[in-house]
Amino acid sequence: MKQSPIHDAQFKSNRSPANDAPQEDVIDLNTLVTTLWRGKWIIGLTTTLAILVGAFYAFVAAVPIYKSSAVVMLETEQASVIDLQSVVGGLAGDTAEVNSELEVLRSRGLMGKVVDRLDLVSDPEFNEDLVPASALEGVKQFLQSMLGANPDEEQVSEELAKQLTRDDVITELLKNVSVRNVPQSLVFEVTAETESARKSALIADTIVELYVLNQIEVKFDATEQATAW
Incomplete structure (x- = not known):
């Protein structure tokens, strides 16, 4: 038996999507x-x-960190004390020269002079041996001594121990110092970061000062050798 179209339309209207919408979305x-x-x-x-x-x-x-910067310019023209321009002339200022001077500013030799000038070996911020041991570290060392489990440390002379400490301080200083060349210029920017604003400024200024003195010494030595020749 066939259903009438009216019943069929009513059946479809009862199955409308609106009635099937989940009520949980409200x-x-x-x-x-x-x-x-x-x-x-x-x-x-x-x-x-x-x-x-x-x-x-x-x-x-x-711990607050203070940043200080100092700048120095690469000198490309320099008058000679004597007429030996080929020996003591200024730097060319090209990319190779700029990169070379960047490495000089980052060198351990220059940083070692800064460490000696400012006596950073006596600064706990750079010499971790001067930092008091924490309570946990003290308990650990006590237990090791009680159990006889202390690691066998190589006996070194006092002079070598000082040298190793100085090397560690230089390494720590290098971590806190950054040097960059200002783009499209012959200016170098030296930045130091420490826990003291005065110390940061002092380190940055000392690096620049010792770098300039080092350049003067190099020029003077070259002039002296050329004069003797």
Whole structure:
């Protein structure tokens, strides 16, 4: 028996997509606000703890770092004391010369002079041997001594120990110093970062000063040798 078109249309209208839409997609704002209000103490406590931890780290635990920069310019023209321009003339200022001078500014030899001039071996920021051992490290060393598990350390002379300490301080200084060539110029920028603003400025200025003195010494030695010849 055939259904009438009216019944068929009614059947289709009862199966409309609007009736099939899931009711779970509807957000009840009243329920959401009620849920948040019930957990207001937990939310407030969590926010307060986060603020306290951030404030403790910012004002107590974190160590401020100060940055200071000094600049020096590569001299490309220099008058000779004597008429030996080929021996003591200024640098050409090309890429090879600029890169060479960058390496001189970053060299361990120059940094060693800075360490000696400023006595950074006596500075706990650069000499970790001067930093007091933490409580955990003290307990570890105590247990090792009790158990006789101390590692066998090679006996070195006092002079060698001082040299090794100085090398470690130079390495630490290199980590805190950066040198760059200002683009499209013959200017070098030396930047030092330490826990003291005065110390950062002193280190940057000393590097530049000793670099200039080193260039003068090189020119003087070349002039002296040429004069003797």
